[in-house]
């Protein structure tokens with residue numbers, strides 16, 4: 001009896017995945033987003049709603065993330081970014097921060113296993129954020145994961161930890177200033193003698209030493225990924241909460257009402273359909289003007 005039950009579940013699973021493949025095939029006639037970012041909101045609320053043990057919502061949340069990654073990579077999305085832990089999250093109780101870090105550590109080991117989604121889809125994993133703020137075991141695990149997947153080239157997963165956009169922008173501006181300062185000092189010491197830049201009426205060669213947009217962008221934590229096409233934030237919230245502010249100028253925000261651990265194929269499909277509809281509409285406007 002048990003074997004029949006297992007077989008039925010297996011057949012059902014195969015049928016569902018065949019149906020999903022057919023849907024992806026039809027959808028791929030339209031534009032496929034290159035980069036989707038997720039704000040995984042509502043894990044603690046899910047714990048409360050389902051009367052689970054403390055921290056269980058985040059574990060279910062991780063499984064939901066694995067399903068979303070599978071949909072993204074099956075559909076042909078090359079870049080996925082997730083907001084896994086913000087700098088603000090360090091203000092939570094020490095027990096909660098510790099439990100989230102323990103989960104992170106365990107899950108990093110899991111995603112490095114041979115049969116994991118990361119290895120199955122050839123995904124390069126990048127941890128983006130102020131990694132110095134992480135405890136040593138988590139930081140080392142993150143570095144290990146980046147090294148182990150560095151040669152994967154089919155897709156990219158950016159995991160934002162110890163991240164906020166304002167911190168990212170500040171870091172990038174500081175790095176760019178330091179780089180320019182070093183450049184000017186080097187030129188001065190070699191006798192080129194540019195002196196201090198007069199911001200009033202500078203000459204062309206002085207202009208070359210002003211910081212450009214590309215200087216700042218190359219120092220962003222998210223420099224390895226293009227701007228996102230869609231940001232999906234669960235639990236009906238439409239705030240960005242200091243996530244990808246620099247990169248989201250032309251991005252579509254989709255905000256399903258489900259909590260993160262409840263997100264599934266339906267929400268993914270709806271996000272893609274809405275994105276494609278907006279894309280077609282903007283294309284039409286462009287052609288008319």
Ligand SMILES: CC(C)=CCC/C(C)=C/CC/C(C)=C/COP(=O)(O)OP(=O)(O)O
Pocket residue numbers: 040041042043044045046058059061062065082083084085086089103104107108159
């Ligand atoms: C390796 C890896 C990528 C692990 C990620 C694991 C995971 C699902 C992390 C979510 C972290 C987080 C603070 C989510 C927000 O929900 P919340 O806790 O703020 O819940 P609430 O919105 O209900 O308060």
